[in-house]
Amino acid sequence: MNRMINSSGKSSFEVFNLGTGNGFTVLEVIHAFERVSGVKLNYQFVDRRPGDTEKVWADTRFANEELGWKVEKSLDEMMLSAWNWEKALAAKKNS
Numbered sequence: 001m002n003r004m005i006n007s008s009g010k011s012s013f014e015v016f017n018l019g020t021g022n023g024f025t026v027l028e029v030i031h032a033f034e035r036v037s038g039v040k041l042n043y044q045f046v047d048r049r050p051g052d053t054e055k056v057w058a059d060t061r062f063a064n065e066e067l068g069w070k071v072e073k074s075l076d077e078m079m080l081s082a083w084n085w086e087k088a089l090a091a092k093k094n095s
Contacts, residue, residue, distance in 0.1 A: 017058035
C-alpha cells in the first residue's frame with residue numbers, strides 16, 4: 001500500500017505473486033491438511049483429465065526483490081491457518 005500511496009512503484013499498478021516459489025503436490029497438501037486438522041479426507045487416485053495442468057506455482061522473484069518478501073510459514077502452518085479460518089467462518093455462519 002505504501003508503494004501506491006507514495007507512488008514509489010515501478011508503474012501505476014503492480015502485481016506481486018506471493019508464495020514459496022516452490023510447488024506442492026496435491027498429495028502433499030492433502031497429507032498436510034490431514035496432519036493439522038485430524039480430519040481424514042476421502043480421496044482417490046485417478047487419471048489426469050484432459051487440460052489438467054501438470055505443474056504450476058508462483059514466480060515470487062519480483063516480490064522477493066521489490067518487497068523483500070519471504071515465506072515465514074511451513075505448509076503445515078499454512079494448512080492449519082486456513083483450517084482455523086474456515087472453522088471460524090462456519091461458526092460465525094451457524095451462530
